[in-house]
Amino acid sequence: MEGVVQNLVAEACAKHGNDSSALLPVLLELQERSGKHYVSREIAEEVARALEVTPGQVFEVVTYFAALSDKPRGKYLIQICESTACSVVGYNALLDWFKEELGLEVGQTDADGLFTLATTHCIGACDVAPAVRINNEVFGNLTREKVRELISERRAG
Amino acid sequence: MEQVRYITEWFGRYDGQNIDDYIKLGGFETVRQLADRGIEATVAIIAESGLQGRGGAAYPTGIKLTQAREAIGERKFVVCNADEGEPGTFKDRELLKQNIYQVIEGMIVAGICSDAKEGIIYIREEYTWQHEAINDAIRQCRDRKVLGENVLGTGYAFDIRLFSGAGAYVCGEGFALCESLEGKPGRPRTKPPFVKQAGYLRLPTLVINTETLSAIASILRKGADSFKAYGTEISTGTKVISISGKVNKPGVYEIPFGLTISEIIDGFGGGMKDGSKGYFVQIGGASGGLLPVGMWNTRYTYEGLEAVGLSVGSGAIVVADETNDLRDYLKVIGEFFLHESCGKCTPCREGNRQLHFVLNNLAAGTADAADLKRYDSIMNVMKGGSLCGSGKTEVVPFLTARKYFPEAFRLEEAN
Amino acid sequence: MSVVTLTIDNQQVTVPAGTTVLEAARKAGVNIPTLCYLKGINEVGSCRICVVEANKSIQTACVHPVSEGMVVRTNTKRVRELRKGIFELIIANHNADCTICARNLNCELQRLGKELGVETTPYLKSYPEEEEIVSPTIVRDNSRCINCGRCVRVCDKVQEAGVLAFNGRSDKMFVSTFYDAPLEELSCINCGQCIVNCPVGALKEKDQTAEVWAVLNDPAKYVIVQTAPAVRAALGEEFGMPIGTPVTGKMAAALRRLGFKKVFDTDFAADVTIMEEGTELLGRVEKGGVLPMITSCSPGWIKFCEHNYPDLLDNLSTCKSPQNMMGALLKSHYAEMAGINPDDIVVVSVMPCTAKKFEVGREELEVDGRRDVDISITTRELAKMIKQADIDFTKLPDEKFDEFYGDSTGAAVIFGVTGGVMEAALRTLADILSGKDLQNVEYHDVRGLEGVREAEIEVKEGLKLKVALAHGGSNIKKLMDQVRSGKAPYHFIEVMACPGGCIMGGGQPIVSDQVRSEIDVAVERAKALYSEDEKAAEYRKSHQNPSVKRLYDEYLKEPNGHLSHKLLHTHYQKRG
Structure with a gap:
């Protein structure tokens, strides 16, 4: 399961550029692909690792922007x-x-x-x-x- | 009334997507001309045209380009601000959909003129449905060497990428936009330094509205005089407006500056919806002023609107009729800002929190004198003390409401 | 350097270009109220209280740069009204039940209200329900938070722990954590810097004074207290004494009056630490062990290392911190010596530190299933207890610590300041290696407040010890990244989690930004400790502590010996 998350995140990061400037597009894409319109804690942790930002920064962004959600939503x-x-x-x-x-x-x-x-x-x-x-x-x-x-x-x- | 087809000249002349069709119409000629004409002469034409920033700040574009050129940095950026977040505004949506290449053309010119090699189209998340088409257009530009290391053989390098916001009104503000580009919450920074000196990645960044970029390409193609043939001495040229609300033909129209509000509603909006009686308009977005029907003879120009405490803003015109209640409308505006305040500075964060209570009472008919006092105090603090333009200009609808609609603030006898 | 001349309230001031209006005004002796501002840490202009008129336009003084000929007015009607209006908004969203707040009488918002003369707010109370979010060390309460962002910046930029953040936006914006997880699940190092930088009572330590009172009132318990070096350098501040006043004697007197059976000094264990750590270092140098060896006294640093440098845990000294060495010895050697059942002993430590509260609960530190230290309280909590007991601290006589475990040297007392552990170690190492009683005991190369420092010390002819120091998370990262890269040429590194060392620990008395703009608190508190060192004319080297010598002769036998390893050493865990 962990490998799946890692691959998913790695793919999104590769697509949008592997640095902190890619955070927003990466999160939008992963949210889209979640099928539930949200960014899970697991995904957020992996994104932080991949883009070398603190988990805190990822969560700040997820909660700041209205399009992103930290809680699952409908299909x-x-x-x-x-x-x-x-x-x-x-x-x-x-x-x-x-x-x-x-x-x-x-x-x-x-x-x-x-x-x-x-x-x-x-x-x-x-x-x-x-x-x-x-x-x-x-x-x-x-x-x-x-x-x-x-x-x-x-x-x- | 006939629309002006200046900036929107090629709307409908091609499918908006095929670059070859755009080139056949004469597209990208201004980029080639720029190489011959030189940067200074190019910027001079823009300055001469009197074009002002169409995002809301109305900063003279010629000066903006000159300052962008003067800014020093190892990398420089041009950001097309397509965050179009002011409620009631959807004209950039059409500029992107019907003639994306003209926007790109304007970006290339702005890039070359300001010595920037990197362009970013910052589009609002709500327009996700447009991403594919825009990315496709960028790809076609690269294929035709319109973008890349050697733009159309001019020797200049310029490339563009698309960046999506994620649902934050404040990101229309330059610094908040830059912060979000950097992968941070979109909260404005204090000035100075300014975005033009230290924006995205603390490097010089020219943030410029979609319509302004589109206009740059049009003006260079047709000459400053042709633009100045429209409008007034101060408000030269045309404006692409978005009309919505209680009108028969809501939509995007290009109009010359100088018409009255009534003329715009009747001439373009198709008149009041089903012949209803007008009540008020809000001009320029959520942070735009409110004007009662009795003042609809006000001229739609920078100077005309300023004289009554309003501004052109984003070019939005939301029309309400007598069945609408201004107090409900104010509550909607208040909710919008309560949702959209970034939360960084006290006046805007706490002001909106408190304003919400007041507006609820007002709409419910339970407001008392203390509520109105709070209303006025909040406006003072927000206007004078907010960190960024969003907080400072948010007061405009509330102040104009107070000024022009005394009936909405008349307290019920019981209170 | 280019300078700028401007006018502030009709006074001409000349300052370097790039200076902010606030700094220029302070230089001119003009007071401008601030709230979110923390020099060098939080300069964001978000609270807006410091508004002034600069060339007639409203600007925030804390971030607005001066310019030539600028005319600044700090006290116009417009400015006063705006500040008042801003304050009224802040206070409406602040749970201002001041009398039952931990920060009563030491609150920057309270002071500001007085300064602005605001006694009411027209706005509706709008703060969230009071809800204490408790971790083993830190308690948060968003009903009191004013969103100034100081804690966020300190956590993120100074300590680089990156745990606290502004999540959400507008009226839903709160200081919180990653997916609102409890601090103990995250890479929080419990340093408490968020607390000492909070202007109000939104952050405080987990208060354990009631637990201490409970054991003091329990006749079956033999309650021993130990106090860390840095406590004596700051405790007096809680009683209105000037910053930098050492209060060792009064502190000992107060503790006795509170009812502790024995009043001991963690300094004793600091001397023991030098014996153990010094021996460990020599062993590693001689036998080719893992170098550089890094000190392990600071529990904030230990957790920082476990989270951020789990690959470098072998570089850490295996020595427990002095607090825990002390506890382990009290429940073994002292219990035996005094004929007390160790299960009846309660060890209370008074620390300048919140991370110690976490440290005492680490299972790997237990000896025979017993915790070394039972309760750890901060300097602030001790002050609170003294006040609760109505002891007039400033009038207390100077008393001494109790014998043996109250005996210490000048080397131990400087543990409380950055560079102190290093200097104490050098004093002993130089003597051991040279076989002499060296007269020069002060190593000024390792003193000071520079964030990362290095020095080369000739400890004996032909042997130069390369040492380095870092304090504060961001500085620590600079140094540790170098260690990780394998390019650090050092033998020995001292690391303290808090900027300035323990004297500036998260458990120390809280000093407002206003006072900090006038007094360098770290410098003053450091002076207090160095003066104690100088006063200890007889013994300024750990290995000379006669009681420590006796401890080894009669009980431990030798540093790093079998019993030492059981009682005084530990291991660490990777936390990722």
């Missing part, structure tokens, strides 16, 4: 924008739809580890507000029907 990270433009056109309704469809409150992950419902600040999709980001895709101009579709498509895999 699909659903982030509803609650910023200015989306608030003006009523992101609340969108949030309620997702809550109801998923049966989750903000910050919760479902039992299967499939969905995490979260809110986020501006994702630069104000022209299609209210907008939602699911992993790296952005969806806007949503209706309840489309929300249902987005979820069922992902449930189906």
Whole structure:
């Protein structure tokens, strides 16, 4: 198991340059590959070793940046924008739809580890507000029907 | 109203991805011209055009390039600031998507003019979906020797890499950006020294907005006079704006400086959504000022907005109508900054923490006189005492709200 | 060097270019309040309390460089109001139940409030619930933390332990650890430098005074106390005495009044350490053992080595620290001599150190299943006990330590300052190797506060001992990296975890940055120890300690002998 982590980290470090400047891209990539949108303590320790920074620095970065997480999240990270433009056109309704469809409150992950419902600040999709980001895709101009579709498509895999 | 097609001239003229199509349109000509024209003459054209930094600080680009050239360091960097974090702003998204090569062209020019050989496109994490296309564009540039040891045979070396942020508004600030490039939390440093002298890796770093870079390429292609033909004497040229909120046609538009807010909303935004009645706009992002409908005849220029306590900022215009409550809106802004403050300095960290309590009360209709006193004190401390520009400018929406929207601060009788 | 002339509150000041406004103002005698600032360590301008007007714009004095003709105003209405506003925000997020805080009356925030004349805050209390996060040595409490970052910087840059960090951001930003793990799971060396650099009560030692009181009140226990050299150089500060006042006699008197059956001196064991360590060194030099040999007195350093240089553990002297040698001897030789069942003996040590609390719990140090030392308290905790007992410390008579285990030499007392162990060793080695009673006992080459030092000492004709010293984590790393590379030409290295040595240990009285800007605390405390050394006119060399001689003659037989190895030596563990 340890070897797997080592290889994974070594690969990411090799891709982004083996120095502390590569910390952010390395962590983003490893988080992406975790399948759970998080950086585990084990991974963080290995990254610190590989990039020759203190474990403390890795954790500082993981906890500072909103895109990174030290705790596991769902396979699909659903982030509803609650910023200015989306608030003006009523992101609340969108949030309620997702809550109801998923049966989750903000910050919760479902039992299967499939969905995490979260809110986020501006994702630069104000022209299609209210907008939602699911992993790296952005969806806007949503209706309840489309929300249902987005979820069922992902449930189906 | 017809859009100006100056910076966005080639939007839609090619797929935004094929470098050969870009070159056919005349792309990268300004880099070749630079070799003949010389650096000083090139910078002089930019200075002459009156272009100001489009990220929000509005620093004259000509001076910025000159200072970047003067900075001394064994390595120098040009960072294209595509961190576009101001809520309501999505114009860089389009500049990258529809004409990435023009941004790259601007970077190459800025690099050569400032004697930097390394370029970094710092893109916000929220635009991860664009990474592949940008990396592909960089690859095509290298294949065509547009980037590399000998850029287009000019003898200059310049290369670019893409770097993704990780979700931190403050990283739009130069120092915070540099810190995150170095693999640290994005917290601003104190000045001096400045980013231009000691930024990324404590080396001279020119951090410059995506739109500014795009404009540099356009201006060099068409001449300073053509740019100055738009706008006013102080606010020359065009601005790429992002309109959103309660309008019929939210989107990215290139406009000449000098129109009124009403003209922009009606002429480009397609008018108020379903004919609703306007209430306020926020101009320039989360740290931008709020303007009531009665003042929408204000001209959208640096000087016009400054006169009423606002600024162009990032070029965002978020429009609200009468169904929106300003107090709810202020709470949203407050939550944004509470989430995004880096936490380093007292005024911004503690100010936002306390402001949050006040804004909650205000939105709930339970605010009392002490809350308003706190509101005002927090603004004073944040404006005067914050470490970086983010904390200092955060007060703008709250101060303009206080000034132009007395109704939002009228306390309920019960309180 | 180019200089800059500027005006501060209408006074002209000329300072070197690059000086900060704060330093220039201090030079001009103008006080500017600070909070997060720690000279040379934390110069980040984050708390913002030191704002001034520099050429009419607001700047933080602690980081803003002076420029020619600059006009600085430190006391305008704008500045005063801003400072007040900033302070009000800080205090709203600080658990200011001052009367029940460890730092009551020695708190930089408290002092600042008084200085600014702020007696209320308009803001809502917003700090987190009080929650003490306890490690074997250090207790953290985020309800009192003001996010100044001093501990973070000291841990990261000065000690290079890199354990404390600012995690999270904005209102969720807290000083914490890697994945919020307990300190004892991490590479924390328990040095306590975070504590002595904290301006408020967010960090403190794990208080064990109650445990000491409990054993003192237990008639079945025979409670013996031992005090480390550095304690006497600083304890007086807790009672308002000037920094650098040696209080050996009053300390002994106070301990007796607290009820300790015997008041002994760790200095005795320091002399024993020299016998053991000196012999070990000579053995390694003669028999081709692992060199350089490195001292092992500092438990912070030992843990630092175990984490960061696990490959170099064989370079460490196998000697236990004086604290533990003392404990081991008290529960064996002394117990036998005094006819006391060792199981009835409780050894309490008073140390300038928080890492000693961890050290006493190391299982590998136990002899016959017994811990050498039962409870280790800091200088601060002793002061607290003296205050709890209402003893008027400054009026106490000077008393002596109890006989035999209270006997020591001048060589032992300087163990408390960087270079002291080295100098003590040299005094003895030179005598042994030359076979003479050398008159020149002061080795000034190894004194001083330079972070890494080296010297070459001719200990006898034809034999030059190459020695080096380092104190403070970052300095230690410089030296140890050299050792690791195999390029260190030294025979003997002294390492102390804390910058300055034990006199500046994490268990010592806390001195505010304001005082530190006027007084070099390390220099003053070092003077106190050197003066004690000079006063010990009769014996200034460890091997001359008559009681130590008797210990060897009658009990241990010889240094590094069989019994010594059982009682006084140990081994280390790789921690990675």
